[in-house]
Amino acid sequence: MAETRKPVTTIKTPVAIHYNYSIGAGQSAFMRAIREGRILGVRCPDTGKVYVPPRLTSVETASPMTELVELPDRGVVYTYCIVNIKFYDQVLDIPYAYGYIVLDGADSAIMHLIQECPVEEMRPGMRVKAVWKDPKEWTESLENIRYFKPTGEPDLPIEQIMNEIRKKSYA
Amino acid sequence: MQLNDHGESLCGQHVLQYPYRRATGPILGRFFTEIRDNGRFLGIKTSSGSVLCPPVEVDPDTLEDLSVDDLQEVGPAGCVTSWTWLSEPRPGNPVQRPFAWALIKLDGADSALLHAVDAGSESVMRTGMRVIPRFADERNGGIRDIACFVPED
Numbered sequence: 001m002a003e004t005r006k007p008v009t010t011i012k013t014p015v016a017i018h019y020n021y022s023i024g025a026g027q028s029a030f031m032r033a034i035r036e037g038r039i040l041g042v043r044c045p046d047t048g049k050v051y052v053p054p055r056l057t058s059v060e061t062a063s064p065m066t067e068l069v070e071l072p073d074r075g076v077v078y079t080y081c082i083v084n085i086k087f088y089d090q091v092l093d094i095p096y097a098y099g100y101i102v103l104d105g106a107d108s109a110i111m112h113l114i115q116e117c118p119v120e121e122m123r124p125g126m127r128v129k130a131v132w133k134d135p136k137e138w139t140e141s142l143e144n145i146r147y148f149k150p151t152g153e154p155d156l157p158i159e160q161i162m163n164e165i166r167k168k169s170y171a
Numbered sequence: 172m173q174l175n176d177h178g179e180s181l182c183g184q185h186v187l188q189y190p191y192r193r194a195t196g197p198i199l200g201r202f203f204t205e206i207r208d209n210g211r212f213l214g215i216k217t218s219s220g221s222v223l224c225p226p227v228e229v230d231p232d233t234l235e236d237l238s239v240d241d242l243q244e245v246g247p248a249g250c251v252t253s254w255t256w257l258s259e260p261r262p263g264n265p266v267q268r269p270f271a272w273a274l275i276k277l278d279g280a281d282s283a284l285l286h287a288v289d290a291g292s293e294s295v296m297r298t299g300m301r302v303i304p305r306f307a308d309e310r311n312g313g314i315r316d317i318a319c320f321v322p323e324d
Binding site: 005007008009010011012013014015016017018019020021022023024025026027028029031032042054056065066067068088089140 | 173174179180181182183184185186188189190191192194195200201203204207208262263313314
């Protein structure tokens with residue numbers, strides 16, 4: 001029976017891949033700690049650099065790394081990206097910012113959402129601290145931290161950030 | 172605190188998915204519209220006189236564009252030219268019990284369409300068997316407007 005519907009011009013062809021993802025010893029240590037509200041890194045025995053999340057071998061020297069280090073939940077924004085476009089399944093209202101945050105005492109960055117800061121005021125060197133979910137909601141996830149927000153402390157000078165970035169040779 | 176790799180690794184379930192929507196172009200647009208609205212199949216006649224179903228946009232021999240005027244009705248019944256039995260259907264498969272993926276040459280066509288055949292048992296399947304389409308209860312445009320094919324008798 002004929003119906004008067006608009007002709008087909010597009011078809012939905014969704015693709016989904018379901019993974020069981022085994023995260024390995026370093027990430028497992030990180031996730032078990034963050035379930036308790038702690039942030040772990042690992043120290044390279046050769047260079048003294050601290051990587052977060054922990055990994056099993058040094059990026060620069062390939063030495064095994066075993067010394068876990070607890071890190072504070074605050075640090076510095078080294079770089080950031082402002083999301084200005086809408087996309088499918090987006091949770092947040094645009095514009096919003098994701099930053100590369102180097103925690104105090106760490107030599108590698110984690111990526112996280114930065115809020116409570118107008119995107120026009122985002123800048124490298126800004127000091128930020130974590131805003132955690134209610135401990136009752138904590139799981140093995142970096143999402144236990146809802147976002148980072150500015151602390152209001154003085155920025156890390158941009159020259160220092162540029163120097164540190166030049167020194168850091170990890171991937 | 173020491174990091175060692177003797178502890179059991181945590182394991183998580185991840186889903187990577189893309190909500191693709193593809194443009195059909197005029198020929199496949201007509202093909203899918205005809206299935207959705209009328210439960211009819213269209214093939215396309217090429218310069219060599221063969222009829223291809225599903226229809227294509229370009230003549231495979233001359234590389235000339237084909238037109239909607241070259242479309243003609245085929246099927247809806249057809250025969251299985253090749254098949255493979257799937258004893259464990261996966262989530263999202265069109266039939267949620269053991270079934271066959273089959274190449275089905277609809278009556279009047281010279282090429283075959285890939286779809287599921289719900290035959291109930293592998294012993295029913297054979298190359299050359301006659302099948303008919305079972306259409307989805309709700310048809311929204313797309314290959315899933317055909318729920319599956321089933322044995323003709």
